[in-house]
Amino acid sequence: MQGSTRRMSVMTDVHRRFLQLLMTHGVLEEWDVKRLQRHCYKVHDRNATVDKLEDFINNINSVLESLYIEIKRGVTEDDGRPIYALVNLATTSISKMATDFAENELDLFRKALELIIDSETGFGSSTNILNLVDQLKGKKMRKKEAEQVLQKFVQNKWLIEKEGEFTLHGRAILEMEQYIRETYPDAVKICNICHSLLIQGQSCETCGIRMHLPCVAKYFQSNAEPRCPHCNDYWPHEIPKVFDPEKERESGVSKSNKKSLRSRQH
């Protein structure tokens, strides 16, 4: 494919502005990333053809390589939205949180993380997490405080909360996957299809293999009789729909932009 030929990596102001804006947002959905890219071209290089996003990002990544940083693409576990974030490759990346949080707060996160990884559903209940406050390193933390800290994690996009239960934000998975796999090699779950870290997903009731919801959606797309890829037993769960960015925009569901919907540009 033409896209794979590596050109001389050159950083221009288009790329720099893109990086600045991506960094400011922390994590972005693919549609927003594309819009951002077009915006950067518009500002700095009106007449140039907009690079294919993948090439554009590979270009930037080859320059960032020596900084042990890259723009990484992932997919949200619950509904399969593609997301992008700037991640550190070198460190464990929990150190990214380390300068924002106190020792006991970091330990709280670690406890929540362990509960989430060990759980069957990929969620740790608020009650169970809060019950661990006595075991935290550092300054003593009361449950009330811990509740606030958990909310801080949510605001900073490390955790997601759903009905009193917590799981990892897509961004956290992007940043910490390597670290989690290294730290919890036995407890960690892996998707049978994409072989990446799995926090939430569906599992076969017979042989126990697991798949991400978006992976299930893709794998069983238009398959009337879904069967487990491993043991061939009937797949008992509801098959989710494949994420369709076009449909999202048309129905105005995209929560990232409430302003006027742009018409398709490609």
Place this chain on the structure above:
Amino acid sequence: MPRGQKSKLRAREKRHQARCENQDLGATQATVAERESPSSAYLLFGDRPQNLPAAETPSIPEALQGAPSTTDATAPVSCTSSNEGASSQDEKSLGSSREAEGRKEDPLSKKVVSLVHFLLQKYEKKEPITKGDMIKFVIRKDKCHFNEILKRASEYIELAFGVDLKEVDPIRHYYAFFSKLDLTYDETTSDEEKIPKTGLLMIALGVIFMNGNRAPEEAVWEIMNMMGVYADRKHFLYGDPRKVMTKDLVQLKYLEYQQVPNSDPPRYEFLWGPRAHAETSKMKVLEFVAKMHDTVPSAFPSCYEEALRDEEQRTQARAAARAHTAAMANARSRTTSSSFSHAK
């Protein structure tokens, strides 16, 4: 044996071992990392050292290399007086042998990379950066190399992200980022997502300045109300104006919000924050205010005079800074061989 002796002996043994084993910088890095007692503030899990892939550290491309390790060789050897001093000397000696090989990494590059990560995180969160924090979380025992590490990290960031790191407060050693891409604060958001706060901020700065550089909260809101912005009413653009004014902009160091001294019941006032002083000027704000009133800055004589004085001070400060930078650049150009060019 007194404790000090034992550790020195161990350090000597390890150094010898490291030197014999291989010249691979990665191995020595690992040894050093293990001996560091990481503060759990920086590493979530105390026993895990930072993981830079040891074996295959790609050599930093020419374009991104800062001043090469020649400066390392001349760096003062008496870094710290702790046991760790032994290991940092080790790094230095390796550094000078590295410099002979030219393009390979030197012992400080690991810190440079870590500092880059740290700074980018601060940039992302728009948090102030202090020298103290940089040393505490990243530089640590290499703090006698702070300036060089910071310089190289800033160069990387400037090249890759187009962002300048400047010391905005030389007394408290506060640093902040300035985009070189001529972004006004609003442009960073433009028609993309985020709430443009500049309009609100400029108005506030104007009110504060015209009021004698401090304005009671009520005065600020009075003006805001005239533009349809109310403290406790949700605004389609600014969201929660009270929060933006009293929390967000304060946290970003654009404003200061404090209790009026001796006020009972407590009343509050706004002042310019250090970042406002750094990123804009009294004249610019006065121009903004004048434009809003469809007039010119000189229509406000006393404010205009004050703004002029402020401009003069800034010009003098800039000239001094330029002279200093020129001197530094001169020194640098003698040692640097980097020949990258900005492709436009």
